[in-house]
Amino acid sequence: MAKISVFVAAVVALLVLSVPAFAHHGVAGYDMAKTITVHGTVTKFDWSNPHVVVYVDAKNDSGELQHWTIEFASPVHMVRAGWSKNSMKTGDDIVIDTHPSRNGAPIGITSTITFILKTVVNGQPLPTRSE
Amino acid sequence: MRIRLLVLIAAIVATLSFSRVLWAQSAQGSAGAKAPTASAGIPDLSGIWDPDFHGPEGIRLNTWDSSDPFAQHPEKAPMTPWAAEKFKSVRPPFGALQTMDNTNDPVQRFCDPPGIPRIYMYPWEITFIQTPKVVYILYEYTKVWRAVAMDRDHPKDPDSSWMGDAIGRYEGGAFVIDTIGFNDKTWLDQTGHPHSDALHIIERFRRLDRERLELAVTIDDPKAYTKTFSASKVYKLTNAPMGETLCAYSEMKSFQENVIDKTQTSSGK
Numbered sequence: 001m002a003k004i005s006v007f008v009a010a011v012v013a014l015l016v017l018s019v020p021a022f023a024h025h026g027v028a029g030y031d032m033a034k035t036i037t038v039h040g041t042v043t044k045f046d047w048s049n050p051h052v053v054v055y056v057d058a059k060n061d062s063g064e065l066q067h068w069t070i071e072f073a074s075p076v077h078m079v080r081a082g083w084s085k086n087s088m089k090t091g092d093d094i095v096i097d098t099h100p101s102r103n104g105a106p107i108g109i110t111s112t113i114t115f116i117l118k119t120v121v122n123g124q125p126l127p128t129r130s131e
Numbered sequence: 132m133r134i135r136l137l138v139l140i141a142a143i144v145a146t147l148s149f150s151r152v153l154w155a156q157s158a159q160g161s162a163g164a165k166a167p168t169a170s171a172g173i174p175d176l177s178g179i180w181d182p183d184f185h186g187p188e189g190i191r192l193n194t195w196d197s198s199d200p201f202a203q204h205p206e207k208a209p210m211t212p213w214a215a216e217k218f219k220s221v222r223p224p225f226g227a228l229q230t231m232d233n234t235n236d237p238v239q240r241f242c243d244p245p246g247i248p249r250i251y252m253y254p255w256e257i258t259f260i261q262t263p264k265v266v267y268i269l270y271e272y273t274k275v276w277r278a279v280a281m282d283r284d285h286p287k288d289p290d291s292s293w294m295g296d297a298i299g300r301y302e303g304g305a306f307v308i309d310t311i312g313f314n315d316k317t318w319l320d321q322t323g324h325p326h327s328d329a330l331h332i333i334e335r336f337r338r339l340d341r342e343r344l345e346l347a348v349t350i351d352d353p354k355a356y357t358k359t360f361s362a363s364k365v366y367k368l369t370n371a372p373m374g375e376t377l378c379a380y381s382e383m384k385s386f387q388e389n390v391i392d393k394t395q396t397s398s399g400k
Binding site for chain 1: 184223224225226229230231234239254255271371374375376377378379382383386389390391393394395396
């Protein structure tokens with residue numbers, strides 16, 4: 001069930017790096033030109049400043065379990081986009097697009113002040129936002 | 132009895148007149164509609180203003196140098212040798228030199244106040260409370276506020292502080308703030324440009340129309356920069372209530388360790 005598939009988004013990395021997309025830090029640690037889809041189970045949903053974070057257990061294409069950490073914008077900005085502290089909970093099934101860490105660690109960014117990538121919880125899509 | 136009635140009527144009239152300044156607008160008008168004024172020459176700044184990072188006018192600034200707003204060449208700012216030397220050691224979270232590897236951004240690392248004018252570079256709301264003697268500015272980011280004195284000049288030798296000594300005036304329909312008396316602990320912007328305790332900032336808030344509020348910031352710091360420079364951005368009237376965006380050191384440290392630091396190592400551990 002759990003599966004990680006990879007595709008490359010049509011984003012010019014240099015252009016993205018030049019724009020201050022984050023509220024309190026830049027995106028130098030992430031590969032903004034790449035988007036991957038993580039399908040797994042929510043192990044924790046941390047609704048706090050400076051950024052909302054979801055922890056997800058998911059298997060990669062080799063069947064190995066990975067512990068993903070994926071960040072979003074601040075709680076205030078996620079609320080304004082239509083999310084809430086109840087948008088997901090431990091044990092939920094989640095399919096989430098994210099820009100992965102450049103160093104290959106299972107860490108990603110799915111939302112900043114300017115965008116929210118596709119996030120589907122128990123089959124229900126949450127609000128997204130285009131750049 | 133008649134005197135009491137007259138006093139009551141006078142009190143009601145006075146209250147209504149004053150509350151017009153404090154009246155909170157809702158963001159339901161159309162763009163281009165005429166900007167309301169509180170009274171002759173005094174702009175009505177009430178309501179909640181969002182920096183609008185999404186719309187076409189949402190200008191996201193990394194520096195106040197309008198020739199390089201996204202800090203693609205932050206080293207080219209008109210720094211004095213003193214400032215250029217300080218700038219060599221910064222590890223900023225934004226711009227072309229951005230790094231999250233052991234950043235020494237005082238906000239990012241220590242939850243220091245971002246100070247003025249850097250606070251305007253964050254994507255959070257602001258609101259104003261206008262009274263005849265003081266205009267208060269409330270900032271959603273870190274829930275800080277300023278008192279802008281409308282009835283005095285600067286002290287001759289102000290104490291240094293994070294937010295400085297601010298005096299204001301209404302000029303040509305704009306709200307103009309003149310601030311001095313800063314400490315030198317904050318960064319001027321998101322990319323680590325330094326400033327000295329001689330920093331002098333002019334903020335000019337001007338309503339473009341009912342929906343839009345322009346902020347123009349001019350930086351004057353002869354110890355740190357060889358010339359004055361400026362930039363502007365636009366805020367939009369919003370119905371979104373101001374929320375909690377405190378910088379709690381425990382939360383910041385946890386996020387740094389659990390997320391950011393793991394994107395910086397070769398193994399991610």
